[in-house]
Amino acid sequence: MGDKLRLAEYKVLLYRLALGYLFYFIARVLFFTYNTNLIAIDDTATLLKLCYYGIAFDTAALLYVNILFILASVLPFTINTRPGYQKGIAILYFTTNLLAYATNFIDIIYYRFSQVRSTRATLDIVSQESNKEALTAHFAFAYWYILALFIIAAFLWIWLYKRVKVKPAPTKPGWAYFASSVVVLLISIALIIGGIRGDFKHSTRPINMVDAYKHVTVPNQGDVVLNTPFAIIRTFSSNNFKLQHFTDEAYIKANIQPIKQYNSHPASKPNVVIIILESMAREYWGSMNRHANIPGFKSYTPFLDSLSDSSLIFTNAFANGRQSIHGMSSVLAGIPSFQTAFTSSPYAKQKIASIVSICDSLGYQTSFFHGAANGSMGFQGFGSILGFKNYYGRTEYNNDNDFDGIWGIWDEQFFRFMANTLGTQQQPFMATLFTLSSHDPYQLPEKYKKRFSGGPLPIHKTVQYSDNALRQFFNYAKTQPWYANTIFVITADHTSQTHYPEYSKELNRFAVPILLYSANPAYGLKGVRTDLASQMDIYPSLADLIGYNKPFRSWGRSLISNLPAETPRVINSTGNIYQFMQGNYTYLFDGENITGIFAAADKGLEHNLMDGKPNPEMEKGMMDCKAFIQDYADRVVNHKLNSIAH
Numbered sequence: 075m076g077d078k079l080r081l082a083e084y085k086v087l088l089y090r091l092a093l094g095y096l097f098y099f100i101a102r103v104l105f106f107t108y109n110t111n112l113i114a115i116d117d118t119a120t121l122l123k124l125c126y127y128g129i130a131f132d133t134a135a136l137l138y139v140n141i142l143f144i145l146a147s148v149l150p151f152t153i154n155t156r157p158g159y160q161k162g163i164a165i166l167y168f169t170t171n172l173l174a175y176a177t178n179f180i181d182i183i184y185y186r187f188s189q190v191r192s193t194r195a196t197l198d199i200v201s202q203e204s205n206k207e208a209l210t211a212h213f214a215f216a217y218w219y220i221l222a223l224f225i226i227a228a229f230l231w232i233w234l235y236k237r238v239k240v241k242p243a244p245t246k247p248g249w250a251y252f253a254s255s256v257v258v259l260l261i262s263i264a265l266i267i268g269g270i271r272g273d274f275k276h277s278t279r280p281i282n283m284v285d286a287y288k289h290v291t292v293p294n295q296g297d298v299v300l301n302t303p304f305a306i307i308r309t310f311s312s313n314n315f316k317l318q319h320f321t322d323e324a325y326i327k328a329n330i331q332p333i334k335q336y337n338s339h340p341a342s343k344p345n346v347v348i349i350i351l352e353s354m355a356r357e358y359w360g361s362m363n364r365h366a367n368i369p370g371f372k373s374y375t376p377f378l379d380s381l382s383d384s385s386l387i388f389t390n391a392f393a394n395g396r397q398s399i400h401g402m403s404s405v406l407a408g409i410p411s412f413q414t415a416f417t418s419s420p421y422a423k424q425k426i427a428s429i430v431s432i433c434d435s436l437g438y439q440t441s442f443f444h445g446a447a448n449g450s451m452g453f454q455g456f457g458s459i460l461g462f463k464n465y466y467g468r469t470e471y472n473n474d475n476d477f478d479g480i481w482g483i484w485d486e487q488f489f490r491f492m493a494n495t496l497g498t499q500q501q502p503f504m505a506t507l508f509t510l511s512s513h514d515p516y517q518l519p520e521k522y523k524k525r526f527s528g529g530p531l532p533i534h535k536t537v538q539y540s541d542n543a544l545r546q547f548f549n550y551a552k553t554q555p556w557y558a559n560t561i562f563v564i565t566a567d568h569t570s571q572t573h574y575p576e577y578s579k580e581l582n583r584f585a586v587p588i589l590l591y592s593a594n595p596a597y598g599l600k601g602v603r604t605d606l607a608s609q610m611d612i613y614p615s616l617a618d619l620i621g622y623n624k625p626f627r628s629w630g631r632s633l634i635s636n637l638p639a640e641t642p643r644v645i646n647s648t649g650n651i652y653q654f655m656q657g658n659y660t661y662l663f664d665g666e667n668i669t670g671i672f673a674a675a676d677k678g679l680e681h682n683l684m685d686g687k688p689n690p691e692m693e694k695g696m697m698d699c700k701a702f703i704q705d706y707a708d709r710v711v712n713h714k715l716n717s718i719a720h
Contacts, residue, residue, distance in 0.1 A: 101178035135304040150255030193420030288454030320700035345560040353570035377545035385591035401567030404609035412647035425716035445483035489547035579678035606642035654699035
């Protein structure tokens with residue numbers, strides 16, 4: 075009797091959760107209906123497709139909101155079916171759900187002003203308003219019909235909820251009752267975790283706002299895929315883009331120089347291929363360490379070392395973030411990530427000046443390649459925001475015989491896939507490939523397990539493998555007609571495991587390689603540079619090389635022109651502390667105050683020079699650090715990442 079009773083309870087629980095999907099669908103349709111002039115959707119089929127993609131985001135939102143209700147419904151109590159208990163969980167259900175649901179209706183109107191789903195940042199803005207009561211009254215009066223629609227939906231939801239009830243019945247608990255209840259509880263917890271993450275795949279992190287844009291051709295369509303409760307919850311603890319004022323705009327313009335302009339005139343527009351190597355830290359490259367004087371140093375990149383002899387390499391370069399998605403925004407758009415990833419923030423969906431937008435304006439065909447499941451790491455969504463015309467992932471590769479079993483397609487095969495695909499594209503083209511094989515758990519294809527023995531670290535053998543995959547890619551590319559006029563950029567997204575003490579030092583935890591190569595000697599890409607460089611310098615350098623002569627937003631500098639007025643600098647963050655490298659010093663900044671000054675050679679940050687009186691260079695460095703953060707936050711928050719009018 076008890077087991078049958080619980081089965082009836084579970085059916086009612088599923089019905090109640092299904093109501094959430096129904097009303098989120100209704101809210102999504104209303105959202106689009108009232109904002110059709112802002113969202114480019116041409117037909118009902120497209121709208122329904124976006125609603126379908128929205129199910130994953132609805133699932134996450136509903137599970138966040140209903141986690142207590144679900145657990146209260148499946149816990150192995152003996153009072154679950156009593157009227158008083160059912161009344162209590164009904165109050166919990168509607169208190170949480172209707173509060174969250176109301177935000178969808180608020181966005182039906184607010185979207186017209188913000189043109190983005192409301193997030194934690196929206197709550198921060200509202201909290202700073204001194205006349206919240208008056209504003210609430212005004213909007214309730216001006217948009218009474220939206221309030222009415224919400225009330226109608228709420229009453230309909232309550233009515234449908236009451237149509238299906240858990241019938242009260244006596245329960246005689248026994249071992250079967252408790253055992254089956256515990257099993258269902260554990261299954262429920264697992265499903266909640268999977269639903270909040272977006273799936274159970276090893277290769278994806280929990281879905282975020284940017285993932286909505288991987289499904290769309292026009293960025294604003296992503297706002298139909300999303301729902302507002304999800305947008306608020308997923309950004310609730312990630313709004314680290316606070317406006318601050320340390321100096322004036324004149325100082326920023328003169329010293330940070332966020333607007334760049336170059337004057338190169340290449341004979342023809344070169345193709346551009348950017349290769350971002352997963353976890354391929356500078357530590358693993360022999361060519362990047364020839365003068366590092368590291369005892370017992372061993373290289374795991376023989377091909378890249380040989381390529382370096384014919385390339386322009388930067389042996390004092392650093393990442394501007396800590397994760398793969400940080401690397402994508404830093405390399406392609408010159409946007410570093412600090413406490414949280416810019417791409418996972420509520421500010422990612424805006425017009426962004428990048429090497430993609432610049433190439434697009436010059437008539438380039440643009441493509442992004444990543445061999446993992448489409449959408450993995452958020453690359454597809456952010457790539458859509460940047461404006462890539464083509465995205466090639468595991469789906470487009472369409473041959474799981476080359477799947478590594480965890481992350482995606484092996485580097486060797488995916489490099490060849492990119493080379494073949496580029497051969498079909500009209501020149502000039504710009505392509506970015508993000509590799510994946512040199513990633514934990516550091517697997518090798520069966521045929522290479524004996525060939526690549528690696529070294530002290532598990533990653534070493536996969537570094538050797540990816541280096542060899544690059545060798546094969548270049549050997550094939552040399553046979554292609556597009557190769558002779560192509561500029562290649564090779565870097566890493568971030569660092570990984572360290573073996574040598576030198577690379578365990580705080581600053582060197584961000585040490586990545588930067589290599590620029592072209593078979594065309596006209597570009598002058600040869601030599602070894604030891605001046606400070608970082609991922610965010612790649613985008614302006616390429617803009618310079620391909621002959622883009624208009625002003626554009628960039629915190630990085632052209633490593634090609636290397637203008638005296640453009641100060642070499644690097645900025646990144648440990649998560650809570652900014653690290654700002656410039657001139658003879660490194661500065662640590664907590665967002666309010668400079669907390670440390672260290673000599674540039676002190677990569678371990680062992681000797682804080684703050685105790686003494688700062689010299690003029692230190693004074694300027696501290697102000698430059700603050701000015702950089704001020705301009706960064708201003709441009710991110712106020713949607714100035716594309717505009718040069720500010």
